[in-house]
Amino acid sequence: MELILDEAILKAYGFSKNTVTLQQIGSGLINRTYLLLAPNQQKYILQNINAQVFHNPLAIAHNISAIADYLKANDPDYLFPAPIATLNGSLMATHNGEYWRLLPFVSDSVAFDTLNEPKQAYEAAKQFGKLSLLLNGFDTTRLSPTIPGFHNLALRYEQFTFTLGQCSEPSKKEAEQAIAMALQYHFILAYYHSYEHRHDFPDRVIHHDTKISNVLLNETSHEGVCVIDLDTLMPGKFISDLGDMLRSYTCAFSENETNLELIKIRLPYFKATIQGYLSTMGAILTSTEKELILFSGKYMVYMQALRFLTDYLNGSIYYPIAYPSQNLDRAKNQFKLLKEFFANEKVLQDIIEDCLP
Known part of the structure; x- marks a missing residue:
């Protein structure tokens, strides 16, 4: 599948197409999701928010940010994979009317599409x-x-x-x-x-x-x-x-x-x-x-x-x-x-x- 991703999105997080590897993943029908491998072998999840379904993507960013702050203050040991801010501190990267976010990759984990037990x-x-x-x-x-x-x-x-x-x-x-x-x-x-x-x-x-x-x-x-x-x-x-x-x-x-x-x-x-x-x-x-x-x-x-x-x-x-x-x-x-x-x-x-x- 052809990778449709503007360089400006990667630059917002300090990356470039020449220094990262991207692989489209996930079975979801709504958002486009990529596994991003950085030069230091660090893994991230890069995801596009479907604005046709979510008409106010910034509301998503606001909700998750508010909850992340609450959990950090009250249950700091709880694993809550909140998005990583852009270089300029924004909750999402935006370009040509598209909204993107970068998430931490949770190692040693798996998401199943069907239940087996x-x-x-x-x-x-x-x-x-x-x-x-x-x-x-x-x-x-x-x-x-x-x-x-x-x-x-x-x-x-x-x-x-x-x-x-x-x-x-x-x-x-x-x-x-x-x-x-x-x-x-x-x-x-x-x-x-x-x-x-x-x-x-x-x-x-x-x-x-x-x-x-x-x-x-x-x-x-x-x-x-x-x-x-x-x-x-x-x-x-x-x-x-x-x-x-x-x-x-x-x-x-x-x-x-x-x-x-x-x-x-x-x-x-x-x-x-x-x-x-x-x-x-x-x-x-x-x-x-x-x-x-x-x-x-x-x-x-x-x-x-x-x-x-x-x-x-x-x-x-x-x-x-x-x-x-x-x-x-x-x-x-x-x-x-x-x-x-x-x-x-x-x-x-x-x-x-x-x-x-």
Whole structure:
């Protein structure tokens, strides 16, 4: 793949193309990421922020900087891979409307794209929970939303109903079954509304994108090292983090799997995720939050199903596709997973009760 990188970006950090080696890495679809090898053999991560997704990249820089300062003052031993300032002290390098940052390379670590054992789910959940725990005293009003409404289910349902009224009849007919399920599970939003204003359902500093590839594990022991990809670190409810872990860790197959018979909840991975998260956050979760642990998975699965379905009805303008109906297939996949959460509700809740401190 051709390397598209202006020399001015490297100069901002004191490098040049003649003295460094760059290799594009990572499986992310949003930001371009490079491994940078400096002349002294020091490694760094150089990353471009996608301004089409993050409309205010400086808000990301501000959030991460404020949190880095807080952690340095309160938990200096915690590994928080904050960006390195440019030579002139800027939080990002900018050139021709693009935003770049340089990050320290964390040695002896690995990021997985898929889970291979429950221990990895445990360690990942523990790391995401640890970050929120350490930031429990941080004033969330100091942070700016980097993607407004990112996990706002009311907004996602509104977008779905609006698109449903605007889309073509053939698309609506093709998606008839998925549309019926979207409407059937609308009560999940009403259930959330019944809790959202409780005094013990606080806003916390939440990562919001807790897929397994966003946490580094030790490359030999697979013990947790640190959380990465901090672009969506902003105020939110705990259900965003735990729910997305339950959504993405507990099934052996991704949302691209079209054989719905394979979409099932792996109980050992579910238990490991709950245990890992509660090993850190269990000490501070409120009564309401503990009550909503299982609901967090339902909430996030339903929202993701809505987003895939809405994108399909909208002509697949957001999620990349390999064939025309892929986003509809993804929506069906997530609705099947949601059905599994309800079908196994008692056994899942029993696991949670056994894990609660």
